[in-house]
Amino acid sequence: MRDVAIIGVGCTEFGELWDKSFRELFVEAGVSAIEDANVQGGKIDALYVGNMSGGRFIEQEHLGSLIADYSGLASLHIPSTRVEAACASGGLALRQGIIAVASGYHDIVIAGGAEKMTDVGVETTTDALAAAADREWEGIMGATFPGLYAMIARLHMHKYGTKQEQLAAVAVKNHHNGTMNPKAQFQNEISIETVLNSVMVADPLRVFDCSPITDGASAVVLAPAEIAHKFTDTPVYVKASAQASGTLSLHDRPDITTLDATVAAANRAYKMAKTTPKDIDFAEVHDCFTIAEICAIEDLGFVKKGEGGAATESGMTALGGKIPINPSGGLKACGHPVGATGVKQAVEITLQLRGEAGKRQIEGAEIGLTHNVGGSGGTAVVHIFGRDR
Amino acid sequence: MSVPRFWRRLKNLYNLIGTRCEKCGGFYYPPRNMCPKCRRNGVIVPFKYKGTGEVVTFTIVHSAAKDYSMLTPYILAIIKLDEGPRLTSQVICDPSEVHIGMKVKSAFRKLGEESDRGMIYYGTKFIPLEK
Amino acid sequence: MSVGIVSYGVYIPRYRIKVEEIAKVWGANANSIIDGLMVYEKSVPDMDEDTITIAVEAARNAINRAGINPEKIEALYTGSESHPYAVKPSSTVVAEAVGATPDLTLADFEFACKAGTAAIQTCMGMVDSDMIELGMAIGSDVSQGAPGDALEYTAAAGGVAYIIGKKNQVAKIESTYSFTTDTPDFWRREGMPYPEHGGRFTGEPGYFKHVTSAAQGLMKRMGTKPSDYDYAVFHQPNGKFPTRVAKMLGFTNEQIKPGLVVPRLGNTYSGSCMMGLAATLDIAKPDDRIFMTSFGSGAGSDAFSFEVTDKIEEIRNGAPSVEKLLANPVYINYATYARHKGKIKL
Numbered sequence: 001m002r003d004v005a006i007i008g009v010g011c012t013e014f015g016e017l018w019d020k021s022f023r024e025l026f027v028e029a030g031v032s033a034i035e036d037a038n039v040q041g042g043k044i045d046a047l048y049v050g051n052m053s054g055g056r057f058i059e060q061e062h063l064g065s066l067i068a069d070y071s072g073l074a075s076l077h078i079p080s081t082r083v084e085a086a087c088a089s090g091g092l093a094l095r096q097g098i099i100a101v102a103s104g105y106h107d108i109v110i111a112g113g114a115e116k117m118t119d120v121g122v123e124t125t126t127d128a129l130a131a132a133a134d135r136e137w138e139g140i141m142g143a144t145f146p147g148l149y150a151m152i153a154r155l156h157m158h159k160y161g162t163k164q165e166q167l168a169a170v171a172v173k174n175h176h177n178g179t180m181n182p183k184a185q186f187q188n189e190i191s192i193e194t195v196l197n198s199v200m201v202a203d204p205l206r207v208f209d210c211s212p213i214t215d216g217a218s219a220v221v222l223a224p225a226e227i228a229h230k231f232t233d234t235p236v237y238v239k240a241s242a243q244a245s246g247t248l249s250l251h252d253r254p255d256i257t258t259l260d261a262t263v264a265a266a267n268r269a270y271k272m273a274k275t276t277p278k279d280i281d282f283a284e285v286h287d288c289f290t291i292a293e294i295c296a297i298e299d300l301g302f303v304k305k306g307e308g309g310a311a312t313e314s315g316m317t318a319l320g321g322k323i324p325i326n327p328s329g330g331l332k333a334c335g336h337p338v339g340a341t342g343v344k345q346a347v348e349i350t351l352q353l354r355g356e357a358g359k360r361q362i363e364g365a366e367i368g369l370t371h372n373v374g375g376s377g378g379t380a381v382v383h384i385f386g387r388d389r
Numbered sequence: 390m391s392v393p394r395f396w397r398r399l400k401n402l403y404n405l406i407g408t409r410c411e412k413c414g415g416f417y418y419p420p421r422n423m424c425p426k427c428r429r430n431g432v433i434v435p436f437k438y439k440g441t442g443e444v445v446t447f448t449i450v451h452s453a454a455k456d457y458s459m460l461t462p463y464i465l466a467i468i469k470l471d472e473g474p475r476l477t478s479q480v481i482c483d484p485s486e487v488h489i490g491m492k493v494k495s496a497f498r499k500l501g502e503e504s505d506r507g508m509i510y511y512g513t514k515f516i517p518l519e520k
Numbered sequence: 521m522s523v524g525i526v527s528y529g530v531y532i533p534r535y536r537i538k539v540e541e542i543a544k545v546w547g548a549n550a551n552s553i554i555d556g557l558m559v560y561e562k563s564v565p566d567m568d569e570d571t572i573t574i575a576v577e578a579a580r581n582a583i584n585r586a587g588i589n590p591e592k593i594e595a596l597y598t599g600s601e602s603h604p605y606a607v608k609p610s611s612t613v614v615a616e617a618v619g620a621t622p623d624l625t626l627a628d629f630e631f632a633c634k635a636g637t638a639a640i641q642t643c644m645g646m647v648d649s650d651m652i653e654l655g656m657a658i659g660s661d662v663s664q665g666a667p668g669d670a671l672e673y674t675a676a677a678g679g680v681a682y683i684i685g686k687k688n689q690v691a692k693i694e695s696t697y698s699f700t701t702d703t704p705d706f707w708r709r710e711g712m713p714y715p716e717h718g719g720r721f722t723g724e725p726g727y728f729k730h731v732t733s734a735a736q737g738l739m740k741r742m743g744t745k746p747s748d749y750d751y752a753v754f755h756q757p758n759g760k761f762p763t764r765v766a767k768m769l770g771f772t773n774e775q776i777k778p779g780l781v782v783p784r785l786g787n788t789y790s791g792s793c794m795m796g797l798a799a800t801l802d803i804a805k806p807d808d809r810i811f812m813t814s815f816g817s818g819a820g821s822d823a824f825s826f827e828v829t830d831k832i833e834e835i836r837n838g839a840p841s842v843e844k845l846l847a848n849p850v851y852i853n854y855a856t857y858a859r860h861k862g863k864i865k866l
Contacts, residue, residue: 123455137419142457150448203449251467251475403617497576499568
């Protein structure tokens with residue numbers, strides 16, 4: 001296996017992008033990644049596209065071909081593959097790209113993700129997202145995604161004494177980080193009261209506990225580590241790429257407050273990178289809901305199980321804290337264009353490790369981790385990146 | 390869900406008929422046709438659950454998908470059946486009454502319908518077990 | 521005749537709306553309506569309840585009450601005037617949900633408020649002829665009253681199931697007699713949400729003529745008189761009609777009292793007098809005799825004579841009584857009622 005590096009990154013702004021279509025979004029992200037990598041389009045060997053639900057959101061499948069075509073690569077006939085694992089589609093597309101380069105099958109690979117979520121009404125969006133859960137045994141009973149995470153939150157509060165204010169602290173922190181990210185959907189500060197007084201979605205989760213509905217795309221260019229320096233002075237190296245599966249349904253999870261797929265993927269990643277949670281300087285984690293970030297920092301081993309709420313409240317995960325979490329603003333403030341999210345996390349890590357993250361720059365960051373989750377925890381993808389090989 | 394897809398699950402949904410593995414004694418609801426413990430060595434047979442259990446966790450859904458918006462706010466819960474397996478369903482009671490550990494029993498209710506012209510889906514929800 | 525009731529089960533949704541609450545919406549005088557109808561409140565189905573779910577709960581209670589093996593039920597008929605499907609049986613869902621499928625015959629019945637008693641008679645014939653061992657007859661409704669119409673004060677929801685057989689009877693059916701004419705006092709056309717009715721025409725030429733004719737016809741055939749019975753139950757569209765018809769026939773208020781459930785329940789249509797019979801069986805003693813006459817608009821009446829057996833004591837507590845299901849209701853306002861009844865269209 002070859003070592004792999006990210007040699008270029010690109011990302012559209014995230015938000016309700018009424019005047020941009022799915023294909024335009026992906027092309028925009030892809031082009032900026034290629035320009036960033038200083039690669040000619042003809043050098044690209046393969047494309048991987050993370051997307052959850054083109055079929056429901058834009059009534060379009062066969063996205064691999066669409067993206068290759070509109071990227072101007074149809075005449076080169078390069079392989080282009082759509083990758084799907086619900087909200088982990090982006091992280092998984094990245095992982096497929098990494099595997100392709102590591103294996104020696106391809107050299108220059110674009111791994112991207114895109115979702116266009118605002119072309120349909122919110123009820124359709126809710127239902128399409130609910131397809132990430134078990135349609136036959138959760139969806140038919142009226143389960144929604146906020147509903148499933150709300151049940152995790154309820155039990156976490158019951159078992160560990162986690163408080164609503166601690167959930168809210170995740171949103172407040174991520175909104176603060178978002179103010180420093182010009183691409184974020186929300187760039188405004190909020191207070192604990194903003195969250196606690198917002199509309200209830202699925203008790204105890206309120207609107208401000210939830211990531212928004214977002215359009216956006218992101219892409220990275222991958223290359224073998226040994227030739228990365230030909231393209232960039234600041235390659236970011238993939239130290240680990242790990243993926244794990246768990247039960248599709250939340251009710252079948254051994255411990256409802258633990259995403260055991262996250263634990264498994266993280267353990268594999270730490271082993272592969274020869275690191276421990278203590279070595280991670282910062283992380284982009286899957287905060288589709290505030291409770292999800294609390295579970296993530298526990299399941300990734302940054303804090304003990306049950307202490308995620310208190311750790312967040314203490315400022316441990318803020319910029320300048322012991323381990324900054326979601327410097328980009330996370331899914332909560334940056335936005336969550338489902339298929340793009342997992343790739344956007346890698347874009348943020350790259351910017352941070354290169355020292356190009358602007359006002360939200362974490363000084364001296366050497367090792368960063370991304371954590372991308374599909375559904376209520378049926379799939380988890382963890383990557384570890386470093387400035388050094 | 391489409392009519393054939395619902396129809397295949399109808400006996401499970403109406404009467405809490407799941408499966409169990411005769412090899413390891415594992416209970417499965419929702420039903421599984423492959424035992425996750427014994428896998429190919431398992432012996433899976435149908436099993437009818439009594440329909441009593443307790444609330445493991447719950448939420449009150451205020452914002453629902455289209456087919457369920459007439460029901461809001463409704464209680465969505467994970468129920469642990471007395472025989473062991475857990476499932477997702479609704480609990481029918483005042484939202485102020487529901488709590489973790491609440492004892493419940495099955496009730497026959499409408500799950501949803503495909504518009505005024507379409508098929509009506511029935512199945513099992515849960516109500517508080519009287520003391 | 522050697523057939524009888526082997527078990528019975530009832531179901532009443534837990535929600536109620538008071539007559540005052542409905543009267544308030546229409547600017548009507550609640551007291552005069554209560555006096556006129558002798559109904560104080562009526563049951564309202566939950567948003568996810570309908571004729572089928574109510575029939576299933578009643579049927580399961582009937583099966584559980586006497587520990588019946590559902591596979592022995594070889595015929596099942598659900599009587600209702602609010603079947604959720606115009607075409608597709610309610611009874612198939614019920615049979616599947618009680619575990620009676622697939623070796624049985626079934627169909628849905630409709631005869632306004634007497635479809636349930638017609639189902640009892642059908643089962644009686646099939647059991648008596650040894651065509652089947654056990655038959656289940658259900659009356660279940662989530663009845664409709666147009667907003668502001670007099671029916672809105674009484675149109676309630678509930679269901680009752682009787683299992684008819686030869687062995688292990690809790691009440692022997694001594695005889696039955698029906699009286700039927702074509703009298704259009706009440707109807708609902710296909711596809712229409714609410715029924716129409718003939719106002720006071722539903723009284724003399726409808727209810728009173730048919731109930732008295734069927735009741736007198738049965739007593740004449742059997743050679744019995746009102747004083748031979750411990751209890752009597754008549755169809756209960758309101759409290760006034762059954763009280764008056766009892767008096768006309770020579771029954772006393774004491775005889776009809778245990779079965780007069782309408783003041784606290786409303787009219788459960790196909791379940792109406794079957795509910796009154798269930799409430800009477802809940803308190804009856806062995807050897808008690810019960811007289812019952814249903815009424816269905818359109819119009820017809822089925823009269824029955826029952827004699828309770830020793831077995832009643834054994835199965836009485838196997839399922840909830842009518843009194844238990846009437847107790848501890850949850851009162852709702854008109855807005856919630858309108859939501860529950862689907863009067864608010866999205």
